[in-house]
Amino acid sequence: MAHHFSPIKFDNKGNIRESVFSILRNAILDKKLEPGQRLVERNIAEQLGISRTPVREAIHKLELERLVTHIPRKGVVVTGFTKADIIEILVIRTSLEALICSIAASKIRPRELDRLELLAKQISDEHGKGNLKKSNQLNNKFHEIIYKTAESPRLYDFLNTLHEYITKFTEVAYSKPGRSEEVWLEHNEIIAALRNRDSLGAESAAKRHTENSSKAFLEMAF
Template sequence: MDIDLDKLDLHDYKPLREIVFESIREAILDGRLKPGERVMEIQLAEKLGVSRTPVREAIRKLELEGLLIMEPRKGAYVADVSLKDVVDVLEVRSSLEGLAASLAAIRASEEEIQLLREKSTQFKECIEKSDVQGMINKDTEFHEVILQAAKNKKLTSIIESLREQVQRFRVTYFTEYNMTTYLVKEHQNVLDAIESRNSEKANEYAQKHIENIEKFIVSRVKDNFKIDNI
């Protein structure tokens, strides 16, 4: 197994165990470590250029988060996620993202609206360059500005937790979803509603955006997931 991980920058100000944890976690979320793949301490330590101790600590923490599963006498594996799990998360997230957009339409400052415009433009530029990682980053930042503008810390915490649970599938979504003009239009609809202070429309458009992601996953990539309990 050749793990796609780079040696760590050990000059980072964070504790080594935290750097190792974040590196492995990111590899799981962005799909470099795939569901069902075995995770071995020795290989990870060699790839990251560290001892096995912080890797072992990271594996334990990732198990607590549900991203890794420990099996007796077999070791650690990247947790599988069923299609039903993903759909359940997106159904909840759809309503909460709608709420966030509706609050943003009421509470957003002019600076935050301008920032939304900038993120929307940057997202379009990434599409023109076929920059998938850039699209993912700018889409994330667009939604983060909406959460910032909603000014509700509890809502932000819940949505971010839900987003991370499906983060590993976003590469597939942005790579395979070739109707990118629709993504641009969806962002623009949400932006226009927030800018015009129309909380009802902001709610509607934000929910629709997440619902379209759900429909895509169900129709196009369900073969990549375990489909138990659908």
């Protein structure tokens, strides 16, 4: 049965194209839209209560991310992604996270370090309570502080394109028994390197953290 989309609420129409893109990509990542399923521009627009233009633009972005493809005489269909695709995304994420932490080490300020320490504690506490969704939200804030501290707009944008992938992968990784304790230690290693303005140390700690997160995700997902 085809997935039915709910209309976009008025207060979410600030950037309609990005909203539609996020809705469609999440539906693919959550497998609500399965490989081989057609995306009919007119139907999606009617369900979301918007014009066809932002749907067309969102589908084009999905093509660039290789999540959908255009097949002659059939139209646009979902391609989804394979384990190899996921591994590629994880490798790219690891490199970008390590780089941005390295840059942030020379620019981070005491108040940002204090905020990271508080978030690391909150992440651990929420994980311990079994609140994985809340823990993941706080984890996003933790990394967002580092991203912004680096003051590298293009690198920030690159990481943002992976945001929804990272969020979903992290949710799965956090479900691995014992991962909470590992994350607590890894976050504190990153904070210590940043506080010492140790670019190489921050790069190494971030790389270790993301590699362990990737490993946990793959173990739980496959």
